[in-house]
Amino acid sequence: MKKEEEYAIEVQDVYKTFDVYLDKANSLKEKMLFWKRNRKEVREVLKGINLNIKKGEAVALIGVNGSGKSTLLKLMTKIIYPNKGKIITHGKLTSLLELGAGFHADFSGRENIYFNASIFGLTKKEIDNRLEQIIEFSELKDYIDNPVRTYSSGMFMRLAFAVAINVDADILLVDEILSVGDQHFQAKCIDKMKELRNEGKTMVFVTHSLGSAKELCDRAVWLSNGVIKMDGDTNTVVERYIEETK
Amino acid sequence: MGFFKGLYDYRELLKTSISKDIRGKYKNSILGIFWSFLNPLLQIAVYALVFPLLMRGSTVENYTVFICCGLIPWTFFSTAISRTSFTIIENGNIVKKVYFPREILPISVVTSEAINFVISTIIIIAFVLGYGIGLSKYIIFYPIVLLVQYFLLIGISFIVSSVTVYFRDLQHFIGIALQLLFYATPIVYAPGQIPESFQWIIQYNPMTYIINAFRDIFYYQQMPDFVSLGVVLAISIALCFIGYFIFHKLQKKFAEEM
Numbered sequence: 001m002k003k004e005e006e007y008a009i010e011v012q013d014v015y016k017t018f019d020v021y022l023d024k025a026n027s028l029k030e031k032m033l034f035w036k037r038n039r040k041e042v043r044e045v046l047k048g049i050n051l052n053i054k055k056g057e058a059v060a061l062i063g064v065n066g067s068g069k070s071t072l073l074k075l076m077t078k079i080i081y082p083n084k085g086k087i088i089t090h091g092k093l094t095s096l097l098e099l100g101a102g103f104h105a106d107f108s109g110r111e112n113i114y115f116n117a118s119i120f121g122l123t124k125k126e127i128d129n130r131l132e133q134i135i136e137f138s139e140l141k142d143y144i145d146n147p148v149r150t151y152s153s154g155m156f157m158r159l160a161f162a163v164a165i166n167v168d169a170d171i172l173l174v175d176e177i178l179s180v181g182d183q184h185f186q187a188k189c190i191d192k193m194k195e196l197r198n199e200g201k202t203m204v205f206v207t208h209s210l211g212s213a214k215e216l217c218d219r220a221v222w223l224s225n226g227v228i229k230m231d232g233d234t235n236t237v238v239e240r241y242i243e244e245t246k
Numbered sequence: 247m248g249f250f251k252g253l254y255d256y257r258e259l260l261k262t263s264i265s266k267d268i269r270g271k272y273k274n275s276i277l278g279i280f281w282s283f284l285n286p287l288l289q290i291a292v293y294a295l296v297f298p299l300l301m302r303g304s305t306v307e308n309y310t311v312f313i314c315c316g317l318i319p320w321t322f323f324s325t326a327i328s329r330t331s332f333t334i335i336e337n338g339n340i341v342k343k344v345y346f347p348r349e350i351l352p353i354s355v356v357t358s359e360a361i362n363f364v365i366s367t368i369i370i371i372a373f374v375l376g377y378g379i380g381l382s383k384y385i386i387f388y389p390i391v392l393l394v395q396y397f398l399l400i401g402i403s404f405i406v407s408s409v410t411v412y413f414r415d416l417q418h419f420i421g422i423a424l425q426l427l428f429y430a431t432p433i434v435y436a437p438g439q440i441p442e443s444f445q446w447i448i449q450y451n452p453m454t455y456i457i458n459a460f461r462d463i464f465y466y467q468q469m470p471d472f473v474s475l476g477v478v479l480a481i482s483i484a485l486c487f488i489g490y491f492i493f494h495k496l497q498k499k500f501a502e503e504m
Contacts, residue, residue: 018502027415074501078345081498093345101343104266115266118258119344127258 007090008171008202009076011051014085016071017044045071047226049085055170058203060213060234062241063223069206072223073097073173076204091170091202094120098175099160105149109140109159112148116160120167130166137192138162139185158185165192171202190215210238249490252347260350260357267358282362286321286369290314297434306436308465314373315461316433319395322363323453324424330355330403331410331417338504348497349490352403360396374464382467391459391470394479398452401485408496411503431457452478 020041045068053059061069074080075087077095102119103112113134117127135144138159148156174193193216197203207213213220213234220237222230230237253260272279294310306312330352334341337351367388374381410416431453432440440448448454455478459470 028413028419029415079342079501095345098343102337102340107266114258115262118256118262119340119346121256121259121346123258124261 006054007052007088008055008057009051009053009090009204010086010088011049011072011076012086012088014046014049014072014075014082014087015044016046016068016075016080016082017042019043045226046075046082049226049228051221051228051231053202053204055090055202056197056200057219058197058217059205060217060220061204061206061223062208062210062213062220062238063229064245067223068226069223070097070175073175073204073206076173089171092121092168093171093173094164094167094169095173096161096164096175097173099157099164103148103156103160106147108147109138109144109151110135112159113163116163117167120164120169122167126168130168134162134166137166137188154182154185161189165189165196169201171204172196173204175206176208210242214238249347249349253350253353256346256350259346260354263350263354264358264361267354268361271362283366283369286318286366289321290317290369293317293434301435301439308377308379311373311377311379312436312461312465313434314370315465316431316457318363318366318370319457319460320428320431320433320453321366322359323395323399323456324428325362326356326359326399327402327406327424328417328420329359330407331420334407334411334500335414335504342501342504348500349404349493352407352493353400355407356396356399356403359399360392363392370460370464379465379467382463384463384467384469387459387463387470391456391463391475394459394475394482395456397479397482397486398456401482401487401489404486404489404493408493408500411500412496427451427453433457452481 020043049068049072061072063069071080073095074097075082076089077093077097078087079095079097100116102116104115107115110131113131114124114127117130117134122130135141138144138155138161140155140159143151143155148159151159190212193203197216203216205213205217217234219232220230220234220241221228222237222241230240271282290310290313293313297313298309333351333355334348340346341348341351371381406416406420410420430447430451432448437445437448437454437458455471455474459475462468462470
């Protein structure tokens with residue numbers, strides 16, 4: 001019998017600091033010659049975050065620039081690691097930190113679907129099964145076999161989003177990318193997200209668009225200066241947030 | 247065990263990176279293949295012309311074939327190492343944005359170079375046939391020697407690819423080190439041709455035994471020295487473990503260092 005975990009993401013007392021070098025010695029030569037030069041400032045970005053996200057929850061991370069939202073999301077993705085504390089995730093996780101990371105301009109849209117989806121950990125068979133769905137969602141039709149460098153930025157974004165959203169992960173981490181494409185495509189993205197939420201996927205959004213936060217999430221977490229300032233029902237948190245940051 | 251699971255889960259990524267790499271090299275089919283064969287052939291031609299002059303005729307029999315059997319495996323070794331030294335930095339855009347097992351990057355470089363090496367082996371075979379040496383039954387040991395070299399390279403590539411992220415200028419150092427190592431390996435000369443006082447250099451060099459084994463198979467047509475190869479294999483596997491340990495420690499800050 002498989003043990004059912006209640007939480008999808010557990011963040012336990014996480015601290016993250018970045019060393020900000022004012023003049024970084026990037027090479028061995030510089031490190032040896034100018035060993036005094038490494039003046040650095042230690043910037044504490046997250047100071048003791050505790051956050052449990054249940055399976056099937058849709059959570060919005062809100063806060064002003066520099067409050068640590070994106071850092072927290074990157075930690076959940078395991079692109080960076082905390083200095084202290086632990087982050088445990090249960091289930092297949094996909095993050096949309098930047099659309100089209102790893103696209104190759106000279107390859108066709110179709111080839112890039114394969115390459116991009118494989119970065120997300122899909123096998124050939126899984127990609128084959130989703131191919132039609134991805135192409136349809138991207139609305140690229142006949143352009144799909146043209147090299148990606150011939151695409152407009154809107155087409156590029158649509159393809160990238162179509163791949164990422166069809167990866168079929170249990171946990172979806174999204175960083176401020178809902179501003180993709182025109183009104184029509186944005187609405188389509190929101191619909192797709194809602195659909196995934198209703199399927200019971202766990203989602204974490206970093207967003208400045210409080211409207212879409214209210215629309216998609218039932219819970220909001222307000223980060224301020226690296227600590228959680230408020231955590232609760234989206235409407236309540238967003239209202240307080242607007243009031244205080246006015 | 248997490249290492250193998252990660253590789254298995256992301257096997258499609260490993261496959262696409264390798265095939266992308268190889269297709270990139272042999273793109274525009276005929277011309278691509280032409281260039282990738284011309285380069286080693288020219289190198290062999292240069293060494294075959296210059297060294298007999300320098301050594302005043304005291305070279306081995308069928309010297310061109312002799313060089314060829316050493317130079318092709320060496321090219322595999324040196325290209326794989328110099329390419330892994332910047333593979334993480336080169337793929338910085340995805341390393342910073344997407345999670346995937348980072349060890350896929352050096353492994354795919356070494357693997358695609360291994361496939362290139364297998365393709366280049368056609369050159370060796372063409373030379374031994376062309377010079378009338380012929381092929382021997384010992385060719386069945388070719389995959390074993392290749393595997394030993396593969397493990398050696400995987401171990402080195404873990405260390406080289408992760409350390410260069412922190413010390414960028416190490417790439418230049420590696421280039422120079424590879425040039426020195428070229429002369430410290432019996433490629434253009436036979437092991438017996440160098441003075442006694444320098445023998446220790448080639449004796450401590452694992453590539454010596456790998457190149458000797460390839461020569462045994464194709465040039466001398468005799469049984470490779472499996473005792474030495476076994477020692478090299480043991481060292482290579484140990485290096486894989488040490489290399490993976492270092493890589494695993496260093497990869498946690500890759501995204502921040504770029």
